[in-house]
Amino acid sequence: METVIDEAPCLLVALVSELRLDSLTKADDVLLELNRKFAAYMKSVFPFQYEGKVYQLINNYVASPHMRCDVCGNYPLIEVSIIRSEDCQQLHVGNNCIDRLTNRQVSRWFKNYRKKRENVIRNRKYIDGLSLILNASRRNEPAFQINDSDIKKLSLVLEKMVNGLNPDRREEQIAECYMRRIK
Numbered sequence: 615m616e617t618v619i620d621e622a623p624c625l626l627v628a629l630v631s632e633l634r635l636d637s638l639t640k641a642d643d644v645l646l647e648l649n650r651k652f653a654a655y656m657k658s659v660f661p662f663q664y665e666g667k668v669y670q671l672i673n674n675y676v677a678s679p680h681m682r683c684d685v686c687g688n689y690p691l692i693e694v695s696i697i698r699s700e701d702c703q704q705l706h707v708g709n710n711c712i713d714r715l716t717n718r719q720v721s722r723w724f725k726n727y728r729k730k731r732e733n734v735i736r737n738r739k740y741i742d743g744l745s746l747i748l749n750a751s752r753r754n755e756p757a758f759q760i761n762d763s764d765i766k767k768l769s770l771v772l773e774k775m776v777n778g779l780n781p782d783r784r785e786e787q788i789a790e791c792y793m794r795r796i797k
């Protein structure tokens with residue numbers, strides 16, 4: 615029943631790879647890359663022992679409705695990891711338990727991942743806008759003659775947002791100022 619939600623990032627990667635990648639915007643690309651990192655991170659967490667069985671981390675998401683930890687009984691869980699044993703038993707596990715079982719700061723990684731993803735979605739219009747402007751400027755399009763110092767500033771703002779950080783007020787202003795040109 616949970617399969618659709620559980621497998622969503624992997625499915626998205628598979629789905630998008632069948633589309634023409636050049637029709638994606640810059641923000642789409644960044645989100646796709648984040649999805650790849652999500653899948654790669656889960657693979658990087660070594661299988662671990664719990665109650666005599668070997669488990670693998672297979673997903674992590676924000677639970678709705680809230681769940682109970684199958685390991686310690688903690689309720690309600692807001693962030694849930696799914697682990698699966700070799701004989702396909704699935705357990706829902708809270709942050710403290712997944713960190714303890716894997717002996718890694720798994721919950722922190724996912725929190726950080728989700729924050730970055732939220733920021734990229736929130737800054738989508740700037741990421742796409744600045745990327746269009748900088749590309750046009752590189753092609754020397756007459757409407758996009760930008761001086762070197764501003765190109766540098768805009769590139770840094772773009773890079774910051776691509777890395778999942780939020781621009782400050784001044785950075786937003788310079789982005790908006792240039793983006794008015796493409797409306």
Ligand SMILES: [Zn+2]
Pocket residue numbers: 683684685686687688707708710711
């Ligand atoms: Zn627990």
